[in-house]
Amino acid sequence: MSGLPWLTLLIAVPFIAGVLCLFVSASGARWLALIGTLLDLAISIYLWVAYNPDAAQWQFVEKYPLGGGVNWALGIDGIALVLIVLTAFLMPICIGASWRSIEKRVAEYMAYFLLMEALIMGAFSAQDLFLFYIFFEGGLIPMYLIIGIWGGIERIKASYKFFLYTLFGSVLMLIAMIYMAGTAHTTSIPALMAYDFPKQVQTFLFLAFLASFAVKLPMWPVHTWLPDAHVQAPTAGSVILAGVLLKLGGYGFIRFSLPMFPEGSAQFIPLMFVLSGVAVVYTSLVALVQRDMKKLIAYSSVAHMAFVTFGLFAMNTQGIEGAMMVMLGHGLVSGALFLCVGVVYDRLHTREIDRYGGLSDNMPGYALLFMIFTMASVGLPGLSNFPGEFLSSVGTYRASSWAAIVATTGIILGAAYMLWLYWRICFGTQRNADAAAMPDLSLREWWLLGPIALAVVWMGVYPESFMRPFHNDVARLVARLDRVAPAGDSHLTLGHMNMGAMH
């Protein structure tokens, strides 16, 4: 491996491009942002290729002391790697999605997006507790500005709600981090992942981290900021919010809550399953009655994220790998669905479902791609969300059959609201003349949605290329959780298949 500090570059490239954006014209900023994000994508692809899943757990490690006990410590394992690749993949698409729809204060907009990318990359690759917190919290500022400046009519309220909700969740985590650093005498995340805190303390630490990650993910009942933020944010803002920022919550559970507080986590499995179960059923039903496309997809995000918590707190290999795959699949699909909403919104400037209908007649290309993403969201085998939802359900079943029953109803409800949404928008009679007159996808829009569609198919057909990097990391996590993992009531036994007879 060459000696370049790749992870620092991964953070520095968008940061520098973002600062430069402030000093150039609108079109200059657009190109600069596109080049910056593509460069970051190239770096992340290099990381993906150069990452050796069978070698050490932490790779591309860098460490420079900043003084005061804080280190500029970066390093990634397979879990962080795939999330970094997801982020880097979605970012140029976000820039492209904003190419025309953002007309005022373009340079600022691009700058905030790039700064956000830098902060997200930092959060995924930080190996120091406080460094992680700085990146994790820092992402609030650009997102606050993006929602507040370029958002819809209710943008101010939504931006405040987003900021204060997430800040409130995070500060409790900060106190827990301070306590952990003081008790364990280290701020290194890998060291803390192997440190055993006393059981009673783990309870409080887990709750403090839960406050932060539950808001971020979001889990029911602290999800209410999400629909507001999504509906008001510009298209690209929604894409990055759903595609990447929510994943920080799931990443937090995998990186902090589970390995650092195994007993604390195990203690709260019933709570997590109940919250996830309510989220799956309740938010799916809420999604069913939405009139606003973005709100519907926002609620579906909450339901999908519940699969992540189901899988994670099943504490077995299938569950955790499933949770990872749900995060990746949902990142692609929800991002793509928000883009699909953006496509028609740019034409008709409304998100009201009733204003559309029969778009498959005049926008066949759009209807095709929208269909792929709808099916993926429903969990059709062969598309990206299936491996995740399947594995996560299997894992949940191994932990608790009741939880699995509730979780799988979510898949049915998910099919209901997504298919009904698709039917109302793309099929049926063309009730509205203006909707019927909309032109099909432009070349730029094909370039935005096409790559995601390919990735969705790839992930569905051969998920192993995405799962390979984190197999070993999940195995390590499962080994650590072994002593507390729920026994389950399903009493699974391995069947004895006669492999010889099959040939």
Added chain:
Amino acid sequence: MIPRFTAPLLPELMLSIGGTILMLVAAFTGRRGTALVSWLSVLLLLGATVALIGPPSHTGPVFDGMVSADLFASFGKAIMFPAAAVAIIAAHGWFERGTEHASEYAVLIVFAAAGMSVMVSATSLVALYVGLELNSLAGYVLASYRRSDERSAEAGLKYFVLGALASGILLYGISLLYGFTGTMSFTGIAAAFGRGAPSLGLLFGLVFVLAGLAFKASAVPFHMWTPDVYEGAPTPVTTFFASAPKVAAVLLATRLCVEGLGPATDAWRQIVIFAALASIFLGAIAAYGQTNIKRLLAYSSINNVGFAMIGLAAGGARGASAVLFYMAVYVVMTVGAFLCVLWMRDTEGRPIESIESLSGLAQTRPAFAAAFAIFMFSLAGIPPLFGFWPKLVVFNAAVASGYVALAVAGILGTVIGAYYYLKIVKVMYMDEPAAPYGRVRQPVQGLLILVSALLVSPLGYLLIGPLGSLSDKAAGSLF
């Protein structure tokens, strides 16, 4: 050749002698000498800062333990002198339009700096009182400096009346402490407190002295004067009040609590905890309805003093170090924010103070708005800005001493407080542009805004190492 015994007091000597000479210069040159006197005062303050290197920071007790020339005091002075210099620069172009003798402004700041210098060095109640009064008297005059302006006169009067009351309370406390211990020196008082349970008289003395100091630091419940005085005083004066004297008061309280009242820690800790939490929450909640930016920043300063006091409540060298770290960063953020307020002028150069006038600043003056936003996010303690770190340091100290509940309460206060800082950012970035401000042609002030914005930007994290070890060493000199 400087006589040896004066070497530890070199900064104070420079300020008092230099200040006296400058006062004469100001008296003889009148309005013509404004620029000369103010630049000389800036030089004097910077020279005094440089003079801190060497004996003034390593000698220890001088004048039979009246004052101590140690690293703790020098750390405070190294923050306060430059802050005072900035307050002088902030006044450039401010008083010219009025009828006042602008040149005495700089001299008064120099005298106030001399007073603060004695405050942070004081190791006896006499020196404490002398320093505090020297600083306050200069402050009263400064608050009412624009004497033709009703608000300024009102601010000065209010400050004077309440300040005199606080001094009275302080003196009463000092007399009780002296009466019950028979000594004025901090170490003597500590010895008296160390002899078994403190008597009622000593406790009363302790409470009164802390009340007097809380007034100077504008900690709740002795904060009432702050919003009115900050609003009424001319903005350069407010810049000064919010920065250096606050540091002096907080550091003085720290030294007194540690050196003088150390054995009675349990007695004062509950007072400090109450004042800290009350300041944080009142500062955060009362700022909600404000429409005047200076009033809002006044509440912000109350809020921030609360956080510094959490460090004091945590106790020990770590807590004291956290206080120092917090105040150092606080001064940079506050001075920067007030310099921005100073630049809020209409096209004819008249100052504007309403928050509304900031509307859409990001579109009319992007760099100005960016700097202001950096100060606001930093004061709110949102990472990745550097204002986050001092908050982390004080909470760290509190948790390390076992005061987890205090840290949790304090950190919830930051969330409440974040709202009004966000409101300013919202007004600047998300509202439609209001009438644009006039240009202020003060390149030095612009440079200062830039430098302080860079210091509290993420670049500030590079300073954690040096600033942290310096504040650790400075706090160590108390123990």
